[in-house]
Amino acid sequence: MIYWVKTLSQTKKIAKEFAQNIKNAKRLIIFLQGDLGTGKTTFVRFVLYYLGIKDFRGSPSFSIANEYLLNDKKIIHMDLYRVETKESLLNMGICEYFEENAIFFVEWPNLLEIKPDIMIKFILTNTQRSMEIDWGSN
Numbered sequence: 001m002i003y004w005v006k007t008l009s010q011t012k013k014i015a016k017e018f019a020q021n022i023k024n025a026k027r028l029i030i031f032l033q034g035d036l037g038t039g040k041t042t043f044v045r046f047v048l049y050y051l052g053i054k055d056f057r058g059s060p061s062f063s064i065a066n067e068y069l070l071n072d073k074k075i076i077h078m079d080l081y082r083v084e085t086k087e088s089l090l091n092m093g094i095c096e097y098f099e100e101n102a103i104f105f106v107e108w109p110n111l112l113e114i115k116p117d118i119m120i121k122f123i124l125t126n127t128q129r130s131m132e133i134d135w136g137s138n
């Protein structure tokens with residue numbers, strides 16, 4: 001499904017629907033693809049807001065992941081932009097992260113060799129901004 005998101009409030013609306021759709025999940029892997037500045041972190045911030053997380057800390061800067069607890073649910077926001085090789089991903093303990101029962105939001109997931117449950121692609125051109133959500137087979 002493709003959504004046109006010319007404004008932040010349009011992104012917010014999609015984020016609200018998205019949060020509704022995933023709020024009962026205990027484990028879910030969501031990949032966010034798209035060039036620099038296309039709106040990945042913004043979308044994660046809004047989704048987390050609607051899930052009930054009011055202390056969003058932006059993209060992780062000193063590690064690869066920020067973790068949030070919401071009642072019995074764990075949410076892990078990863079940004080792998082600065083990771084250059086699969087070896088360094090492994091050294092950072094990427095496997096241990098994915099052993100957890102959590103909802104994973106992963107920006108720059110290219111080096112990961114796992115399949116996401118949901119894939120979101122962000123596109124920004126001179127004239128339009130869009131996001132495409134592929135819900136997989138669920």
Ligand SMILES: Nc1ncnc2c1ncn2[C@@H]1O[C@H](COP(=O)(O)OP(=O)(O)OP(=O)(O)O)[C@@H](O)[C@H]1O
Pocket residue numbers: 005006007008009010011034035036037038039040041042043059107122129
């Ligand atoms: N729908 C939108 N309408 C207008 N501006 C937007 C929209 N979504 C995001 N932005 C703006 O675009 C800028 C970049 O957004 P964001 O940081 O979310 O991108 P990103 O894809 O996470 O970038 P990076 O690849 O660097 O992590 C921000 O200033 C944000 O406010």
Ligand SMILES: [Mg+2]
Pocket residue numbers: 040041042059079107
């Ligand atoms: Mg980002």
